[in-house]
Amino acid sequence: MDEIKSPSFKPLYQQVKELMVSRLTDRSWAPGSILPSEALLAAEFGVSQGTVRKALDELTSENLLRRSQGRGTFVTEHTANRSLFHFLNMVDTNNEKQIPESHLVSISSGSATESEARDLGLIESMSVIRIQRNRSLENIPVITEVIVVSSSLTPGLDNYPLPLPNTLYQLYEKDFGFSVTSAREWLTAVSANQLQAEHLDVELGTPLLRVKRIAYTYNAQPVELRISLCHTANHSYLSELT
Amino acid sequence: MDEIKSPSFKPLYQQVKELMVSRLTDRSWAPGSILPSEALLAAEFGVSQGTVRKALDELTSENLLRRSQGRGTFVTEHTANRSLFHFLNMVDTNNEKQIPESHLVSISSGSATESEARDLGLIESMSVIRIQRNRSLENIPVITEVIVVSSSLTPGLDNYPLPLPNTLYQLYEKDFGFSVTSAREWLTAVSANQLQAEHLDVELGTPLLRVKRIAYTYNAQPVELRISLCHTANHSYLSELT
DNA sequence: GAGTGGTCTAGACCACGAA
C-alpha cells in the first residue's frame, strides 16, 4: 500500500521563524525594540520554549536580532557601528576600520537605466534617486560613489534637508521604514577616469578598486545599488573566508 | 561574606568543543572520517546528548564538520568543490564559479622575507617554498599568483613529482597532514607590471585586482601566504555581507 | 529494520542586568 510520508515536512521552529520574520517585515517588531520573553512567545505561538529558542537563535545568527542575557531580545537596528562593522570592509594598514566622513556631491532623480532596473528589481525607466558622494578615511579621500535607490522607496529623498547623515542605512530605517539586512559586493579593478581622479585627488589612470554593491532588506529583496571607487594606496578591502 | 561566583565559568559544551577541536588538530579524527554517534560521544565525555549536539552544531557552522541525517557526522575535508565554493570568490558575468585550470611557472625554496615571516608567524630567514602559477577560467588566463609556505610544514614540496594538483589545499591535507580551515583576504587595485602583463596576456599597466590571502589551520594558526593578481575584465570577486 | 542525526518537549538550574 502506498502511503505518502510527510510530503512537505517543515520543522515547527522554521514556521515560527517565518512568523517572526513577517513581524520584522511589517514592523510590528520595529528596529531597536524589545521582543516579548521566550516564555511569552512560546505561549503565544503554542510551542515549547526550546522551539522558540531555536528560531530566535537562527535569527540572531543572521544578525536580524540581538540577544543579551539578563536584558532581553532586541531587533537589530542600524547604528554607526553596525554599518561600520558589517557594511564597510575598508581597513587601514593596521587592519582597523575607521569611521568615514561623507561629502555630498550631488543628489537628483531620474529614470532607471536597464541595468539599474535589473539590479534593483524595477521596471526600466521607473524613477530612481541618485546620490553621488565622496568619503574620507582619516582625512584622506578614499571613496567616490554613486548610490541608486528607487524613488518609490524613498519619496522626497532628493529634497531631504541637507546635510544627509553619514550613515544612509540609518536614514532608510528611520525615515523611510525599510532596513538593509544583507548585501552582495562584486569587486573589480579599474583605471581612474578624469572625474574620479579629481574626486580622489589622484592621477588620471590610477588603479582603483570598483565595488558594486546590491543591498537587500528582509527576504532578500533588493533595495539599493551602490557603485564605489576606492583608492587603495593606504587602505584595503578585507574579506574573511570560512 | 564574600563569595566568589564562577570566576571563570565556561559552558560544558565549549569544553567539549575544545576537546573535539584538539582531536581534529592531532588528527585522531582525520579529514573525511566519520565520528562516533552522538550517544557514544555523550557517554564518552560524560555529558548529555544535548550538550554534545550543541558542540557539534557549532563545529558544523564553522565548517569543521559536516552532518548528514541518517548517515553520521564527518570531518570536513578539502575536495575540489569545497576549495571552489569556500576559497575562490571569482565569478563570471553570470555569477557562476568555474573550476580553474592551473599552470605551474616555477617552484623553489628560499629564505622568508621580513613581511613573509610576519604574515606566517615565522622567524625571518627561515626556509620557505614559493610556488608561482597561473590560473585560467574557461580557458582565459585570469590569475597569476605566488604562494608561500614554510618548508617545515611542507618538507620536500619543491621536489614534488609534477604536475602539482590543481587544489593545493587537498595536497597539504593528504601529503603534509595539515588542513586549511579559514582565510583572510586583503584586496587592492594595482597596475600590471611587465611580468604580470605577460602572464595574463594583457597590456602593461592594465588595472588588476591584487588579493593577498593568509590561510589558517585549526585555532587560527597561519600556514600559507598567497598573493594573487586577477584580471577582472570578465570576472569579479564576489563578497557576501550580513 | 537498525542506526543515524533532526525535532520537540518539559523542567531544573545558572549567569547576568536592572531596579
Next chain:
DNA sequence: TCGTGGTCTAGACCACTCT
C-alpha cells in the same frame, strides 16, 4: 530580588540512509 536569556538534562518521536 526579580526577570531575562544561557546551559544542561532526559526522553520521546520523526526523517533519512543503508543493508
